[in-house]
Amino acid sequence: MSGTTLDDYTDRYAQRMRGMAVSEIRALFAVASRPEVVSLAGGMPFVSALPLDEIAELTAKAIREKGAVALQYGSGQGDPRLRELICEVMALEGIDASAEDIVVTVGSQQGLDLISRIFLDPGDVVLAEAPSYVGALGTFAAAQAEVVHVAMDADGLQPEALRAALEKLRVEGRRVKFLYTVPNFHNPAGVTLSEARRDEVMALAEEHDLLVIEDNPYGLLGFEDAPGRALRARSHDRVIYLGSFSKTFAAGLRTGWVLAPHAVREKLVLVNEAQVLSPSLFTQTVVTEYLEHHPWRDQVKVFRELYRERRDATLDALSTMMPPGVTWTHPRGGFYVWMTLPPGMDSKAMIPRALTHKVAYVPGVGFYSDGSGQRELRLSYCYPEPARIREGIRRLAAVLSEETELRQVFGARSSTVEFSRRGVETPGPELT
Amino acid sequence: MSRRVLVLAGGLSYERDVSLKSGRRAADALRRAGVEATIRDADSGLLAALDAERPDAVVIALHGAIGEDGALRGVLDLVGVPYVGPSAQASRVAWDKPSAKAELREAGIPTPDWVALPHETFRELGAQAVLDRILDRLGLPLMVKPAQGGSGLGAHAVYVAEELPAAMVGCFGYGDTALIERFVDGTDIAVSVVDTGNGPIALPAVEIVPANGVYDYEARYTAGTTTWHAPARLAPAVAQRVASIAVAAHRALGLGDLSRVDLLVTRDGGVHVLEVNVSPGLTETSLLPMAVHAAGLDLGVLLRDLVDLAITRAGSTPAAHSA
Numbered sequence: 001m002s003g004t005t006l007d008d009y010t011d012r013y014a015q016r017m018r019g020m021a022v023s024e025i026r027a028l029f030a031v032a033s034r035p036e037v038v039s040l041a042g043g044m045p046f047v048s049a050l051p052l053d054e055i056a057e058l059t060a061k062a063i064r065e066k067g068a069v070a071l072q073y074g075s076g077q078g079d080p081r082l083r084e085l086i087c088e089v090m091a092l093e094g095i096d097a098s099a100e101d102i103v104v105t106v107g108s109q110q111g112l113d114l115i116s117r118i119f120l121d122p123g124d125v126v127l128a129e130a131p132s133y134v135g136a137l138g139t140f141a142a143a144q145a146e147v148v149h150v151a152m153d154a155d156g157l158q159p160e161a162l163r164a165a166l167e168k169l170r171v172e173g174r175r176v177k178f179l180y181t182v183p184n185f186h187n188p189a190g191v192t193l194s195e196a197r198r199d200e201v202m203a204l205a206e207e208h209d210l211l212v213i214e215d216n217p218y219g220l221l222g223f224e225d226a227p228g229r230a231l232r233a234r235s236h237d238r239v240i241y242l243g244s245f246s247k248t249f250a251a252g253l254r255t256g257w258v259l260a261p262h263a264v265r266e267k268l269v270l271v272n273e274a275q276v277l278s279p280s281l282f283t284q285t286v287v288t289e290y291l292e293h294h295p296w297r298d299q300v301k302v303f304r305e306l307y308r309e310r311r312d313a314t315l316d317a318l319s320t321m322m323p324p325g326v327t328w329t330h331p332r333g334g335f336y337v338w339m340t341l342p343p344g345m346d347s348k349a350m351i352p353r354a355l356t357h358k359v360a361y362v363p364g365v366g367f368y369s370d371g372s373g374q375r376e377l378r379l380s381y382c383y384p385e386p387a388r389i390r391e392g393i394r395r396l397a398a399v400l401s402e403e404t405e406l407r408q409v410f411g412a413r414s415s416t417v418e419f420s421r422r423g424v425e426t427p428g429p430e431l432t
Numbered sequence: 433m434s435r436r437v438l439v440l441a442g443g444l445s446y447e448r449d450v451s452l453k454s455g456r457r458a459a460d461a462l463r464r465a466g467v468e469a470t471i472r473d474a475d476s477g478l479l480a481a482l483d484a485e486r487p488d489a490v491v492i493a494l495h496g497a498i499g500e501d502g503a504l505r506g507v508l509d510l511v512g513v514p515y516v517g518p519s520a521q522a523s524r525v526a527w528d529k530p531s532a533k534a535e536l537r538e539a540g541i542p543t544p545d546w547v548a549l550p551h552e553t554f555r556e557l558g559a560q561a562v563l564d565r566i567l568d569r570l571g572l573p574l575m576v577k578p579a580q581g582g583s584g585l586g587a588h589a590v591y592v593a594e595e596l597p598a599a600m601v602g603c604f605g606y607g608d609t610a611l612i613e614r615f616v617d618g619t620d621i622a623v624s625v626v627d628t629g630n631g632p633i634a635l636p637a638v639e640i641v642p643a644n645g646v647y648d649y650e651a652r653y654t655a656g657t658t659t660w661h662a663p664a665r666l667a668p669a670v671a672q673r674v675a676s677i678a679v680a681a682h683r684a685l686g687l688g689d690l691s692r693v694d695l696l697v698t699r700d701g702g703v704h705v706l707e708v709n710v711s712p713g714l715t716e717t718s719l720l721p722m723a724v725h726a727a728g729l730d731l732g733v734l735l736r737d738l739v740d741l742a743i744t745r746a747g748s749t750p751a752a753h754s755a
Contacts, residue, residue: 003641006717007656027649028585030449034442034475352446352586352605406604409555410597 016122016144028351032360038392040379041360043187043335045247049306050299055250058289066285074281076273077265078104078257082284085291086257090243093219094233097259103268104279108217108244108256109135111268114275115213115240115258116143118267119177127165127179129157131338131367131376133187133215136180140369145177147369154329156193157181159200166208178211178240183231185218185334188367188378192332195228202234210238217244217256220300222333223308237261245287247335248300253283307335313386314379317393323400328379335382338364340375341400347377350403359395435467437739438487440504442473445496446606447583450653454714455493457721458735461714462491465732467739474498482513489739489746490515492711495582499711501527514746516738518687518710526685526708529579529611536705539684541677543705544696545570546613548579551604563596570614576600579609582709584648589615616704618696620647621664622719623678624712626690628737632682634675635723639664653717660719662726670701681705689738692720 032039062070077083083099090097105111112135120126122144128136130149140147148169151161162179169176181201183193193201205212214231222228232241244256258268272279290296314337318328325342339361341347348363364376379396381389439462441455442448455471462469472481474494490513498504502524508515518526525531530548537543547566554562566574576599577587586606588599603610620640625632639661642651651658666674678693685691685708692712696704712720714731724731 003639003659003661004722005656005659010656027449027653028446030452031444031446034444034448036444349602349605355446403605405555406551406601409551410559410601 016142028355029360031355037355037358037360038384038388038395039360040381040384040389040392040396041362042383043380044383045251045335046303046306046383047250047252049302050250051294054294055286055290058293059286062285062289070282070285072281074278074284076103076269076278078102078279079281079284079288082288082291083257085288086243086259089220089248089291090230090232090241090259093216093227094229095241095259096233101259101262101265103258103260103265103272104284105256105258105272106276106279107246107251107254108215108242108258109139110254110272110275110279111242111256111258112136112139112213112215113142114268114271115178115242116140116145117271118264119211120145124177125169125174127162127176127210128369129181129186129189131188131364131373132180132369133182134362134366136215137367137369140180148176149368149370149372150179152186152189152191154191155197156183156186156191157197157201159197159204162201162204166204166210170208176208176210178213179205180213180215181231182215182218184216184228185221185331185336187218187334188336188362188364189338190329190331190334190336191338192222192228198229198231198234202231202238205235205238212239213242214239215242217242217247218334220248221304221307221335223304223311224332232259240264248303249287249290249296253287255279255283255287304333307333307382310381310384310386310389311337313389314381314393317390321393321397323397323404326400335380337379337381339377339379341377342404343375344407345400345403346374348374350399353403354396354399357395357399359392359399361396435488435736435739435743436485437462437467437469437489437491438482438485439469439471439491439493440474440478440499441471441493442475443494443496443498445494445498446581446585447495450583450713450715451493451495451499453716454495454718457714457716457718458491458493458731461730461732462735462739463732465730465736467732467736474504479507479511482511487513489513489742491735491739492517493714495711495713497527497580500582500709501580512746514742516735516742517689518685518691522686522688523710526687526691526710527580529577529707530609532685532708533611535685536681536708539680541681541684541705542703544575544614544616546611548609548611550609552608554600559597559600563593563600566612567593567596570612573615574599575613575615576603577611577613578603578606579611580607583713584652587648589646613706616696616698616702618698618702618704619664621666621674621695621697622723623674623693623695624690624720624723625678625682625687625693626734626738627682627688628734629741632679632687634678635720635729636663636726637666637671637674637678638662638719638722638726639666640719653715655717658717660722662722666697667701670697670703673701674703677703677705681708689741690720690734 083102087097116139120143124145126145129152151158232239241259328339362378364373439455439459441451459469459471492499502520505520533543574590586603590596590599622638624635641659643657681693692709694706
């Protein structure tokens with residue numbers, strides 16, 4: 001008598017599906033969606049701050065006047081007018097680009113997937129910051145690439161660490177396909193690559209013939225300084241740039257882009273067509289109308305102010321409530337604070353206790369491909385109001401104090417338990 | 433007769449996700465059986481919704497505290513809405529694993545030796561001293577799990593003494609009391625017990641064979657990682673004993689309507705009851721639906737019969753469910 005696995009397709013799945021399992025953590029986060037829980041977990045933009053009536057108007061108008069085009073298939077490269085407007089957006093960060101070299105994608109996440117498809121074979125090496133964006137790690141894992149992490153500090157990626165990694169891999173005879181980096185207001189680390197280091201990183205790229213994937217969804221959301229000069233502004237042919245309207249306009253429109261050297265752009269279009277035929281022309285039309293007829297730069301200012309206030313509330317609450325031994329980064333823009341707990345603590349094992357206290361965060365291990373990050377965690381301040389942020393951090397402090405006490409009771413051996421043993425934990429969109 | 437049933441799913445427990453899946457599955461099954469079923473979360477709007485909608489009965493697909501600890505059932509008794517499943521009082525005992533194990537042992541039903549202790553005890557008496565006594569008494573290996581809760585969350589098998597403190601800390605993340613149980617090496621078996629008015633009967637036992645040997649959260653809910661056999665591959669005499677012990681456990685805890693009894697069967701045919709669930713999972717990979725299918729029954733029809741029973745019970749003795 002043979003049993004059932006309740007999955008009749010097991011022997012048909014591609015090898016890359018092995019190890020993709022339902023994650024306990026993901027299931028626990030189902031609770032985080034309840035209003036009683038202060039969620040400092042998800043990186044959801046605060047879209048309620050958008051002028052929804054005006055967007056409704058311009059969308060209705062676009063359908064009335066351009067519906068026959070907007071509701072049709074589009075081109076695999078994306079709408080030409082939108083691509084011109086994207087050039088204006090990127091000019092704010094010093095990028096001089098041609099609309100011809102832009103490919104519109106279903107959020108920059110799809111752009112990352114396109115890049116992985118055209119560059120990565122199983123076993124290839126990708127360099128990424130330590131920690132790195134969880135959605136990128138998932139894409140690289142799906143491509144069966146190996147991620148080698150490069151250390152960062154308060155000024156972002158450390159050039160010496162990058163050099164050491166490149167040299168070590170060269171000695172091992174392993175070619176690095178590209179460096180993946182989030183230079184501005186890093187997700188999850190919250191730090192920004194300094195001006196001086198940007199030049200150093202690009203010099204290293206030149207020296208080691210390194211391709212750089214610059215992922216920049218948060219660049220226009222700086223609280224203190226004018227937008228920095230993008231890596232792409234420093235090199236046309238060494239950098240593939242990923243942009244997004246998810247944080248500056250609306251994540252639900254799923255509109256992002258890739259700016260790539262001409263030859264790469266050709267390949268991107270081919271793969272994009274194979275994946276989606278064309279990105280939604282409807283949402284591209286909405287974005288185009290918004291950029292053309294709405295003071296979008298003012299809206300970005302509104303977002304900046306709103307997130308700055310929340311960042312301030314977060315840092316203020318952390319400095320008054322966190323116990324000694326806990327450290328965190330001080331973001332000058334974007335959505336995230338990265339926290340490091342004292343030795344012996346395990347942010348993932350602490351999740352159930354946090355949910356009992358009705359506060360949620362994302363444990364650090366998801367942001368590494370090598371299992372590190374046990375003592376680290378990400379706090380997102382983008383979505384809750386400042387008063388809720390303060391309450392969430394108060395709860396988190398209570399969780400930390402209970403956990404610390406418990407670990408003191410059970411001693412040094414108490415921090416080694418494996419919370420989950422298998423495979424890649426695919427993040428839900430609410431956690432990325 | 434057309435019935436309107438409210439399926440409660442979600443809640444604030446760690447098993448919210450599982451519960452939402454159970455709720456959708458239960459509602460679909462009921463609809464296919466001709467019952468008007470709607471799903472709702474158990475939140476601050478629940479009582480107002482019950483007042484406004486006055487469903488004929490409630491099906492509780494909530495897992496974790498509120499759905500299983502008797503609290504919600506007590507509230508439903510209070511507002512006079514019939515529900516499917518064990519009473520508030522019986523749920524309260526079954527939900528708390530140490531209490532349930534004590535009742536089972538009292539009734540002569542085999543269950544692995546155990547100790548249940550709140551974390552304060554370790555703080556006040558010194559963790560190592562207490563753990564040493566536990567190891568002396570129960571030996572190794574051990575199972576450490578939260579005294580309350582399901583889906584294998586916070587449960588760890590401990591094979592060497594050095595792993596015990598970490599397992600305790602992992603367990604206390606989920607609740608204030610830990611159940612430390614002698615690990616019994618055997619086959620995991622789940623028996624669903626149903627009573628549609630003619631006394632409790634055991635549905636075919638389901639045997640669980642996790643791919644990596646441990647039936648943890650991932651093994652439970654990732655299709656393809658566990659093999660189930662329904663009916664279980666047990667010798668007829670053992671299958672008979674498993675069924676009668678499951679029914680005895682259901683009776684000993686005073687349960688009604690339906691429950692799921694989790695047991696271990698050792699190589700020599702020994703049977704041990706681990707725990708009893710008053711709100712069994714109803715998801716695609718849950719054990720009760722598999723047993724229902726193996727019995728040649730339909731989940732929707734079974735739930736509909738239990739709904740009818742609950743309505744009749746409430747009509748004949750309004751206080752039948754009170755604690």
